[in-house]
Every structure is written in C-alpha cells, then in structure tokens.
Amino acid sequence: MKFSEINLNKNIQKSLKELNFEKATPVQEKAIPFLLENNQDLISLAQTGTGKTAAFGLPIINKVDVKKKRPQSIILCPTRELCLQISKDLKLFASNSKDLRITPIYGGSDIRKQMRELKMGSHIVVGTPGRVLDLLKRKNLELNKIESVVLDEADEMLNMGFKEDIDSILEGTNSKKQILLFSATMPKEVLKISKNYMNKPKKIEVDSTNEGVKDLEHNYYLVMNLKDKYQVLRRICDINPNVYGIVFCRTRRECKDISNKLVQDGYNADSLNGDLSQPQRDHVMNRFREKHIQLLVATDVAARGLDVNDLSHVINYNLPDENQTYVHRSGRTGRAGKKGISIIIGSNRDRRKIKTLEKTINKDIIKKEIPKGKEICEAQLMNLIDRIVNSEVNKDIEKFIPSILDKISHLNREDLLKQLVSLEFSRFLSFYNNVSDISSDERKRNSDSRKAEKGFSRFFINLGKKHNLRPQNLIGIINDYTKNKDISIGKIDIMQGFSFFEVATNYEKEILSSLKKFMWNNYKCSVELSKAVGDSSKSRDRDKPRKSFKRGGKRTKPRNSFRRKRR
Incomplete structure (x- = not known):
C-alpha cells in the first residue's frame, strides 16, 4: 500500500513526500488505516525496525486538534535515546502541520526546561516513565483529558523495572482513552498490562518473515579456543572495511576490555555501558550516529532503546541467555529494505543454543569460516582502491600537479601504484601475512x-x-x-x-x-x-x-x- 492511498491529511502527506516515504511497511499498512477510523485499543507485535513509529505516530498527528492547548497523546518508551528519536521522527512527520507542538521529556536533563515547554502547550508528549511520573507528581503534567496512550517497546520497559511507574501513569488517565501497545514479544508481564488496562484490543501481528527480517542475514563463527574470540572479531571487522555496527558483550568489564583493545588496535570504537554519566553517554551516541565511531561495544542494558539507522552489522560477542534478547539485538540492522548481518562468535558448546535460535527466528543461521589473512588483505586492498577511485578531487590541487609529475617522472605506472599501496597498506599487510589462520578446521589439522x-x-x-x-x-x-x-x-x-x-x-x-x-x-x-x-x-x-x-x-x-x- 502506498502512503498516498491512506486517508492522512494534506499536511502529513506533504511531509511524507518530502521524506520520500512511498510504500507502507506491513505493520504500517495494518495499523494506520485502522487507527484513523477507530478508537479501539490496539496490540501490535512487531520487531524493532519495522516502522512502528510511523504506524502509531501518523494517526496520532492526524487526530490532533491544535486549538486545544493541552496534551492529547502521550507516548511512553524505555530510554532517553528512543524518546529523542521518536520525537525527532514525529516532528518530521508534522513539519507542515502548523502550530502542532511535540515535547520530549526524559531524565538526565534540565526538568525546568521541560516544565516550561509543557506550560507553553504541548499536544503530543513523548517520555520515559520515570520522568513522566515525576512531572505528574509535581502537577506540571496532566493526563486526565488524554485521548491516547502509546506503550512503545513495552517488553523492554518492563524488563527495565518500569511496571510500577506504568501502572501509576495509566491509573491517572481517564477511562475513555485509547491504548496502543507495541512490543516485539508478549511475555506474561506485558499480557498482564493488556488484561488490566485495555478493552477488547485489536491484535496486529507482523510475521517474523516481514521485510525488516528478510533483509537480515544470520551467520555464526566457531572458535576452538575462547581466547581466539577477540582475534575473530578483528577479522570479521577487517574483512568488512565499511562495517558500522554494535558489538554486544555480556558484562560491563568485558565491554570496556573489548572496546579498549579495539581502540589500541586502531579501530574507530567506543563503549556504552552503565558506568557512563548521561553527558558521556550522549557524547558517545552522538559520535556513533554521526559515524565518527564505526563500532559501538555495548551491554544489553546500556543499549536498550537505542535507535540508530543504517547499521550494517550486529555482532554477538557472547550469546544472550534469552532467545528474545537475540531477536532485539539482531533487529537493529537490516531495516527499511537495507541489507544487514547478525553475527554470532561462538564455540562448540553454543551449537545447541544456535539451533534453538533458528527455531525462534524461523530462519537458518549459516556457519561461516573464519576469514583467512589472504582474504582479508584482498578485501582491504580493494576497499583502498575503491576509496581512491571514488574520492572527490580537490580543484585546488591542480596548481601542484606539474611539480608532482616532475617528482615522480622516474616511476612507471605499475611502480607508482606499488608505492601508493605500500604507503597506505604495508603495516596491515605485514600483520596478516605473518599471523596464523585461526579457523576451527585449521586448528584441528595443526594441533598435532x-x-x-x-x-x-x-x-x-x-x-x-x-x-x-x-x-x-x-x-x-x-x-x-x-x-x-x-x-x-x-x-x-x-x-x-x-x-x-x-x-x-x-x-x-x-x-x-x-x-x-x-x-x-x-x-x-x-x-x-x-x-x-x-x-x-x-x-x-x-x-x-x-x-x-x-x-x-x-x-x-x-x-x-x-x-x-x-x-
């Protein structure tokens, strides 16, 4: 279904056209027309990256009455990052909707500024449960006339211990409100909320074979010795020179150790863990979103609610205990029709776990051989050549060309190419030419x-x-x-x-x-x-x-x- 075929007002249609939004995703196709025509509660089961924000955001914007200077909808989400991302997306959707105000409220920032913005009259509030509850207690936010409540990533909010806050917020709203619950999974806690607060909700389920998953490739690499895991991580990154992804670790300490090793070995990497202050976390995330960092090493807790576009890889340095955590991790790549790869670095003891994951995601996880030095060198060399060929020529260099040509006149074309590649690549080439391969098969053959x-x-x-x-x-x-x-x-x-x-x-x-x-x-x-x-x-x-x-x-x-x- 095309967005132009959906009954959204002309201001929203104009914004969608400017954003090059043409075809709705499955969850958008099922949710948007229903929400435009009904005030019935809704439960939508869909993974991260399937277009959920537009699915609930566009109908909410379409229903706003800008003459009413009060909150008409509130969207609850688990983290500051997701709160800011949802607000940013909604503001883009409403860029041509005059006088419509959207306010993000979250912890770790100046509460007085958020109070002022609410006082000026906000139509849509996007917030984290803790800060929303705080402003409710201070009487700076009123929800007794709220028309709709969205619980986005409900399972993650409950995993983070927000159940009591969500209960308090919902109990303070009017009984006629519409509740929209979006979740990747439906654990008992989420089901309990739906039974306690929702009235005969319509259920929309996007199958695991949706477009957000069909573009996602699942691979795994096996190591015989757990000490080789870091070197395997390096090889995966090196054979993918343009990697832009998240490396998931189990603990804060491991997260810091892996990040420090990557930085020492010359990679653009940083870590995201619970020890960071909010300003430090914001700094890391801004650098990652702007692609100044290629590899973000994170724990599951620290990465909750992260919403970053165009990730090429998700790398599981350790497998999570819960299969649904793997679903959340892998769902961060392969979005919006773009290819993505989810990688597991495991050992023989992980084979059974990988088999159960295949059943959970309804897809094969393909075993890959650990890249050999020769393969990595070839990939890096081709990447270097591509960068040279595709680089934009600075016109200011023209005046230096005669001197440069004179300086290299003794070199033929082949010698010049060798010199250039050696200058850029000799250290990298030396490393991989002189280290042994670490594939499990090679180790078996060479162990004796x-x-x-x-x-x-x-x-x-x-x-x-x-x-x-x-x-x-x-x-x-x-x-x-x-x-x-x-x-x-x-x-x-x-x-x-x-x-x-x-x-x-x-x-x-x-x-x-x-x-x-x-x-x-x-x-x-x-x-x-x-x-x-x-x-x-x-x-x-x-x-x-x-x-x-x-x-x-x-x-x-x-x-x-x-x-x-x-x-």
Missing part, C-alpha cells in the same frame, strides 16, 4: 604439528601476549636488531608468555647472533632455535609447555625465567 614450513627455521622468544607483544612488534624487533629488512619472515604464533616465529633458513645464524640477548620495553629477552617434537637435537623442545615441577609436586622456578627490570 608444530614443524616449520619447508625452507624456514622456527624460533622461540620469551615474549608473549602478557608483555603486550604483537606480530608487528616482533617484525620490528627482527628488522631493528638484524639491520636487515630483506629477511623473509614466515608464520608468527603469539602465546601468553612466549612466542614462536619462522624465518628463512638461510638467515638462521644471523637471527641467533643478533637476538641472542637484548632488551625490549625493559624486559630481558632472548631467542633460541625451536625444534619439533621428537627431534634428537640438543636444543630443548620449546613447542611444548615446560614442566617445572619436582617429584612431590612442588613448583620450582622455571629455567630462563625473566622479570621486569626495576626502574
């Missing part, structure tokens, strides 16, 4: 073998993750101490307290002599040749954890242990 590739020698170094060593650091160490940047470096395995790396065998002596003993970040370091299991050489088998226990089980100090140098 630690032999170096043919033509390469394998070395042990007493630095690892706990010393903040990364592959690029190790490459730098080799280059700096050998004074030779032509050394071919193979696979690098960074462990917790030590690491292994491979170098072309013809450089074996040079590595051993240059890196026998040295200092790095105040640590005493050394490199030794590592021999494969079963090798009869005198060199100690370094590819197995060292046993440092006497008979009787008492632990002794490990040989060649090192301590951080005292300053």
